[in-house]
Amino acid sequence: MNSPTRPSDRSECSGEAPASRRPSRLLLPALVWLGLCLVLPLFLMLAISFASRGTYGGVVWTLTLANYANVVDPLYVRIFARSVGLATLTTLLCLALGFPIAYYIARLPPRLQGIWLLLVMIPFWTNFLVRTYAWIFILRAEGLLNTVLAGLGLIGSPVDVLYSETAIVIGLVYGYLPFMILPLYAAVERLPVALVEAAWDLYASRWAVFWRVIVPLTKPGLVAGAILVFIPSVGAFITPDLMGGARTMMIGNLIQHEFLVARDWPFGSAIGLVLMASVLLGVVTYLRAEGPGARPAAGG
Amino acid sequence: MAEPSVELREVSKRHGDTLAVDRLSLTIRRGEFFSILGPSGSGKTTTLRMLAGFESPDAGDILIDGRSVRGVPPNRRPVNLVFQTYALFPHLTVAGNIAFGLEMRRVPRADIAARVQEALDMVRLQGKQDRLPAQLSGGEQQRVALARALVNRPAVLLLDEPLGALDQQLRADMQVELKTIQERVGLTFICVTHHQEEALTMSDRVAVMQQGRLLQVGSPRDIYEAPQSAFVAGFIGxxxxxxxxxxxxxxxxxxxxxxxxxxxxxxxxxxxxxxxxxxxxxxxxxxxxxxxxxxxxxxxxxxxxxxxxxxxxxxxxxxxxxxxxxxxxxxxxxxxxxxxxxxxxxxxxxxxxxxxxxxxxxxxx
Amino acid sequence: MVRRTPWLLSASVANLCFLYAPILVLILFSFNASRLSAAWQGFTLEWYRLLAEDEALRLSVWNSLLVALVSTLVATGLGVCAAIGLERHPFRGQKVVESAMLLPLVIPEIMMGVSLMLFFLLVKLPLSLITVTIGHAAFNLPIVLVIVRARLRKLDPSLEEAARDLGATPWQAFSRVTLPLLVPAMWGSVLLAFTISLDDFIVTFFTAGPGSTTLPLYVYSMVKSGVTPVINALSAILVVVSMTLIGASLALQRR
The missing domain is CATH 2.40.50.100 (RNA polymerase II/Efflux pump adaptor protein, barrel-sandwich hybrid domain)
Incomplete structure (x- = not known):
């Protein structure tokens, strides 16, 4: 009887929410702005994706599925496959690199947590182009890596790392690693240490503690991190543009090429929508499948 | 006898599917320390929020000082509430918090200073006026919340689980202090609590509620010695x-x-x-x-x-x-x-x- | 726990090295006297001097600042209003509107860039700094919304009730209690939005027209045309500026 019963006390007055069921007028300007700059353009793209290219670029309003048929051309399928493959690899590498540091930070005293998080964030807030350039500076044939390796006498002729899929993955991992670390940190931080200790106490090895307790309970963070890394990676433009070569084109480059070089807006739109639809579909399916299991730790 | 301070007439309030308050009638005398005792879900908090004006009854009427307060917004009611969470404004100092209500009612600046000082004295927080709430202990925060309400000299002071967040020892001390302050200022206090000892210690009269209904009203002795139902008997131990x-x-x-x-x-x-x-x-x-x-x-x-x-x-x-x-x-x-x-x-x-x-x-x- | 896992510490430090080394190397070599080689050939400030003389760079910086300032103001105004509207006035279908508003955070940025470009071209709005600014405001709005809303949600709802109970009108309760408590979050989101706008490349790339080169576009064209120590020098400056802005933003959000 003495135990405070606040949660149900709250429910006692849960009916206080204003009865007005219409959105506030405060919402209107933002809705209009985003509607015009976000939703409408996407629908416009959808419409254009069923049209044809005019002779000098532009759009001829005919109803056709030709653009979507073109997407399954092996040439483009290969680009899609490469994009998904590189983005998946990037995501997995970010997970492997991000988990230890996220876990370490989450178990530090709160004051140190802030400092470490700041340390993780600072490079992230440096211009993406600058960070990409940094790796170009290091990896190119006359770059720092080769200079150092040659200086040490380890290699005779320069190693060609830049303009390859390896370079792209390095650039993407470097670019999006903090996207993985932050949600992972948040998830681990919410995971009570006592649960890990309880598992230990119940004879779990460290390996078992990790797989049976830590991973399941930090799944929301894992999922969030994976989504946050995968989406910009699969649609990346700068990294493959600057660090990849002609033979390592990704979807982002293809879209840019179709819009600005080939001036085939309808086909570019179709590619973009296929990309967006598959990403959203993948994310939604993933969240649905993982959803129920992902809940408990989010609340804890 | 003087007119009652607060009168509830057949007040009902529905929250979704549950009847939070069910035809509640109560008369609270002027200058009385009145407690509403009940478990969570008994409707006591809803009753308090209706008195403060944050919720309005679906049926029935509430009279404060003989006047119906139907449709009167919280800021125009002669009542002040000590919140369960204290709800101290974190960006204002202790003095700023206490002065808030007076400023809203455009009390002259000089009077505000004097009354804030008086309120600080009453709750024994002299010298802490420039602190921010975050720099105070739980007990001190509780007293600021009390001073912030009292300084307005409301017709009725409402207290929502006033001692709920304090530890055992402080709780016992504050029970006595609250009662002392109430006797000194002579205002009507209406206190909502689920803690039977608290209600019995401080109150002149106690009302026991369960599932939105009033079960029994009486002096602490009446309630304790002569419970009229098994629920009241069980609830008070x-x-x-x-x-x-x-x-x-x-x-x-x-x-x-x-x-x-x-x-x-x-x-x-x-x-x-x-x-x-x-x-x-x-x-x-x-x-x-x-x-x-x-x-x-x-x-x-x-x-x-x-x-x-x-x-x-x-x-x-x-x-x-x-x-x-x-x-x-x-x-x-x-x-x-x-x-x-x-x-x-x-x-x-x-x-x-x-x-x-x-x-x-x-x-x- | 921490003491028992020294390898976690090593892994974390290695991770930080991975994050910092490229940037530090970049800054270090902005003082390198060699124009072509990555070998150290002595200290120089020559590349910074060249930057200072670059008229086109100066113009692009002004363009970027202008776009960032205006788009941040618009995004903050609309975002704060929307946050209050969403948080304080629940309505039917709110979930749908909320997800739609967060769309820019989950769709590939390049999609936003090209769709905006198509939109502007079809409504015959010439690509310029104005179109860039409109686009920036659109992707900054959800960011402001998320930050301000998180702060609003953390505020004890009984604070406004307490103000009302103490005689404040709804507007007074908002302006005297809620608004002051939102100010740090607002400043935090302003600085964040400003930085993101300043750094944006993709959306700008597709919505900029001739004569509306922003700083990232300029950097891109420099990198495209070859590696020179001048880019190192410019990068070094950008690193310091971003760090300052973000440091200020975090400090304000924490308050």
Missing amino acids: ISNSLAGRIETVNGARCTVRAADLPSGFSVVARCPVGAGVGAQATVVLRPERIHLSADVQLNGYDNVLPARVSKAIYNGSETQYVLALSDRLSWQVRVPNIGNGQQRFQPGTPVFLRWHADEAVVLSE
Whole structure:
């Protein structure tokens, strides 16, 4: 009887929410702005994706599925496959690199947590182009890596790392690693240490503690991190543009090429929508499948 | 008698599917310390929020100082609320918090300073006026919340679980202090709590609510000594009860026989008003009013029942016994630990319970 | 826990090295006297001097600042209003509107860039600094919304009730209690939005027209045309500026 019963006390007055069921007028300007700059353009793209290219670029309003048929051309399928493959690899590498540091930070005293998080964030807030350039500076044939390796006498002729899929993955991992670390940190931080200790106490090895307790309970963070890394990676433009070569084109480059070089807006739109639809579909399916299991730790 | 400070007339409030407050009528006198006691979900918080103006009744009317407050927004009501979470403005100093209500009502600046100082004195927070809430202890925050409400000299001061967030010791001190302050300022205090000891200690009168309904109103003594229902009895800490049937009535006394009692035994108790022979009745008995003894003699008591000790729990000031009266009936008895030579009963030993008829309460259904 | 896992510490430090080394190397070599080689050939400030003389760079910086300033103001105004509207006035279908508003955070940025470009071209709005600014406001709005809303949600709802109980009108309760408590979050989101706008490449790339080169576009064209120590010098400056802005933003959000 003495135990405070606040949660149900709250429910006692849960009916206080204003009865007005219409959105506030405060919402209107933002809705209009985003509607015009976000939703409408996407629908416009959808419409254009069923049209044809005019002779000098532009759009001829005919109803056709030709653009979507073109997407399954092996040439483009290969680009899609490469994009998904590189983005998946990037995501997995970010997970492997991000988990230890996220876990370490989450178990530090709160004051140190802030400092470490700041340390993780600072490079992230440096211009993406600058960070990409940094790796170009290091990896190119006359770059720092080769200079150092040659200086040490380890290699005779320069190693060609830049303009390859390896370079792209390095650039993407470097670019999006903090996207993985932050949600992972948040998830681990919410995971009570006592649960890990309880598992230990119940004879779990460290390996078992990790797989049976830590991973399941930090799944929301894992999922969030994976989504946050995968989406910009699969649609990346700068990294493959600057660090990849002609033979390592990704979807982002293809879209840019179709819009600005080939001036085939309808086909570019179709590619973009296929990309967006598959990403959203993948994310939604993933969240649905993982959803129920992902809940408990989010609340804890 | 002066007109009542607050009057609730048949007030009802629905939250979704549940009736949070069900035709509640209450009259609260001017200058009274009135507590509404009940478990969570009893509607006490909703009642308080309707008085403050954060919710409006679906039916019925609320009068403050004789005037209906229907449709009057919180900022125009002559009441102030001490929030359960205190709700101190984190960006304002202690003085800024206390002055807030006065500023809203455009009290002249010079008066504000004086009244803030006076309020600080009253809650013994002199010298802390420039602190921010985050720099205060829980007890100090509680007192700022109190001062912030009191400084407006409201017709009614509302308190929502005022001591709920404090630890045991501070809670006991503040109970006395709240009562003292209330007597000094002479305002009507309406306090909502689920803590029976708090309600009994501070209040002039207590109302017990359950599931939106008012069960009983009365002085703390009335509530404690003469609960009118099993729920009230249970809620204020009477754990021993015995359901049976009235067998004989002898003036103000009656005997109750119950299937749960050992055969041949019955209980003598005060006869409930209007109850006759054969009526259903429940005898409830406080754990501290039962005397234990090793022999069966009445020794001036009206009742004696045999039992066996199932547990004896020593907890410092008293020993708590769990006693089996029969297979189906188990009672608790608390015996103060008064020192050496006191008889102790080991688990498994037989024992006799004795009590005066007037100590038990009989509830007729 | 921490003491028992020294390898976690090593892994974390290695991770930080991975994050910092490229940037530090970049800054270090902005003082390298060699124009072509990545070998150290002595200290120089020559590349910074060249930057200072670059008229086109100066113009692009002004363009970027202008776009960032205006788009941040618009995004903050609309975002704060929307946050209050969403948090304080629940309505039917709110979930749908909320997800739609967060769309820019989950769709590939390049999609936002090209769809905006198509939109502007079809409504015959010439690509310019104005179109860039409109686009930046659109992707900054959800960011402001998320930050301000998180702060609003953390505020004890009984604070406004307390103000009302103490005689404040709804507007007074908002302006005297809620608004002051939102200010740090607002400043935090302003600085964040400003930085993101300043750094944006993709959306700008597709919505900028001739003569509306922003700083990232300029950097991109420099990198495209070859590695020179001048880019190192410019990068070094950008690193310091971003760090300052973000440091200020975090400090304000924490208050």
